[in-house]
Amino acid sequence: MPPGDTKWARRFRDVLAEIVSDLGGADQLSEGQRQLARRAATISLECERLEARAVTGEAIDLDVYGQLTDRLGRTFGRLGLKRVATDVTPTLAEYLADRYPGGRSREVSDGPEGDFGGGDSGDEETRAGESPSITVAFLI
Numbered sequence: 001m002p003p004g005d006t007k008w009a010r011r012f013r014d015v016l017a018e019i020v021s022d023l024g025g026a027d028q029l030s031e032g033q034r035q036l037a038r039r040a041a042t043i044s045l046e047c048e049r050l051e052a053r054a055v056t057g058e059a060i061d062l063d064v065y066g067q068l069t070d071r072l073g074r075t076f077g078r079l080g081l082k083r084v085a086t087d088v089t090p091t092l093a094e095y096l097a098d099r100y101p102g103g104r105s106r107e108v109s110d111g112p113e114g115d116f117g118g119g120d121s122g123d124e125e126t127r128a129g130e131s132p133s134i135t136v137a138f139l140i
Contacts, residue, residue, distance in 0.1 A: 008045060016041040022081055036079050043072040 019037045020026050029037065047068050050060045090098065 008049075011048070012041055012045050015044050019079075019081075023079060033079060036075055040072060040075045040079065043068050043075065047072065 016037060019040055020029065020034075023029055023033060023037065026034070047065065050065050050068070054060045
């Protein structure tokens with residue numbers, strides 16, 4: 001195996017490439033940003049090494065791990081990488097399907113028999129004299 005062709009060297013290159021990509025590509029980075037990206041990749045790898053040991057049951061120094069994690073966060077902050085929140089809230093249909101797997105759905109429509117809140121539905125297609133209808137799906 002050629003020097004520098006270890007699994008950790010390959011992982012370093014992969015992590016560095018991902019960080020550089022997150023920053024817009026190598027051609028968009030200043031020398032300082034490239035150096036910080038390398039430092040971030042190095043710290044990331046050391047955290048991964050500690051994590052690999054921890055999952056096998058080996059004791060690790062959590063103070064060192066915490067310090068590395070904090071430094072990594074500060075380095076990413078200096079590079080301008082920010083955490084972007086992603087909305088993972090399921091839709092009502094997804095929630096109900098997950099909550100009641102295999103349930104069958106039944107549609108209930110508001111008509112002359114009842115009013116589920118009434119008022120203008122905002123539907124331009126409703127003709128004068130007709131009640132707007134509301135369709136609700138229940139999983140039972």
